[in-house]
Amino acid sequence: MLLFRSEEWIDKWCERNNIARGEALTIKQVWELSKLWYHNRLSLDYHGRNIEQVAEIFKQAGLTSDFWFA
Amino acid sequence: MDDTLLWQIRHFVYQHFADTTHPPSVDITAAHFDITTEEAGEYYKELHNRHAFFLDLEPLTVRMANPFSGIPTDFKVHANDKTYYANCAWDMLGIPAALHTDAVIEAVCTESGETVQLEIRDGQITNYQSTNSQLLIHFPLPFARWYDDLTFT
Numbered sequence: 001m002l003l004f005r006s007e008e009w010i011d012k013w014c015e016r017n018n019i020a021r022g023e024a025l026t027i028k029q030v031w032e033l034s035k036l037w038y039h040n041r042l043s044l045d046y047h048g049r050n051i052e053q054v055a056e057i058f059k060q061a062g063l064t065s066d067f068w069f070a
Numbered sequence: 071m072d073d074t075l076l077w078q079i080r081h082f083v084y085q086h087f088a089d090t091t092h093p094p095s096v097d098i099t100a101a102h103f104d105i106t107t108e109e110a111g112e113y114y115k116e117l118h119n120r121h122a123f124f125l126d127l128e129p130l131t132v133r134m135a136n137p138f139s140g141i142p143t144d145f146k147v148h149a150n151d152k153t154y155y156a157n158c159a160w161d162m163l164g165i166p167a168a169l170h171t172d173a174v175i176e177a178v179c180t181e182s183g184e185t186v187q188l189e190i191r192d193g194q195i196t197n198y199q200s201t202n203s204q205l206l207i208h209f210p211l212p213f214a215r216w217y218d219d220l221t222f223t
Contacts, residue, residue: 002180003145003159006204013181013208022210027163027188030207031195034163038137041168042088044081048122054213067212 023067033061071116075103079113080122083135088169091154093132093140121217137164149173159207166190179205 004010007024014021025033036057040046049057058068079099086094094102100110111130118125123135133140139155145162147154149171156162159177166173175188186205189196 001158001160001207001209003162003177003186004206004208005179005182005184007206009179009181010206010208016181019210022208022212024206024208027205027207028195030160031163031167031190034137034160034167035193038164038167039170041137041164042081042084044077047077047080048120058213067209069213 023065025063029061033057033063036060071113075105076113076116079103079110080117083117083123083132084138087135087138087154091138091152093135093138096130137161137168144178146176147173148176160209163190180208 002013004013004024010021010024013019055069058064082099082102083093086092086098096107096110096114099114100107103110105113114125114130114132117123124133125131126133126140131140134157137156137160139145139157139161141155143155143157145156145159147156147162147165149166149169154165156165162175162177166175171190172192173190175190176185177188178185
């Protein structure tokens with residue numbers, strides 16, 4: 001996942017690299033997602049997540065389009 | 071394979087990243103758990119297969135233990151008097167989230183090449199310059215394909 005100044009820069013990068021455009025989130029959206037996704041990553045009890053747990057995190061972060069479905 | 075030891079090794083790798091900013095070698099992990107280097111290598115490979123972290127195989131090294139990167143990148147995170155490297159723009163925010171700490175982040179915008187700085191303080195993004203108001207993170211692949219090619223993702 002890469003950082004861009006604006007939508008226009010994403011379009012330029014996708015075109016130059018012949019890559020289909022994915023989804024762009026604001027830095028604040030990704031910060032909220034990061035807190036949900038990584039808050040327990042250093043715990044001994046963290047053994048990964050199943051699909052249902054991932055779906056719940058995306059839902060809590062407001063990411064509900066097909067792009068975020070497993 | 072001992073499943074309890076497997077997850078203890080995962081935890082040790084992550085804690086080593088947090089403490090030192092880089093991953094433990096297989097030798098260091100073997101010594102810590104009093105097992106052979108070959109055994110430690112097998113545990114590393116099993117954790118790689120379970121997506122717990124991502125290895126370079128020659129030599130056997132932890133390349134990514136998300137959000138931490140084992141190699142320098144364009145995404146630097148200054149926290150706890152250390153400088154970490156993140157694997158990507160998402161992971162640069164993942165490091166302060168994982169460490170539960172404030173951080174100053176320096177990152178390079180793809181395509182424009184500009185460097186931007188962000189600050190995480192008390193769980194919020196602060197020092198958020200108005201010129202950064204349109205900063206976006208692009209996810210090129212849908213979630214269902216993230217593990218097809220983790221380096222690209």
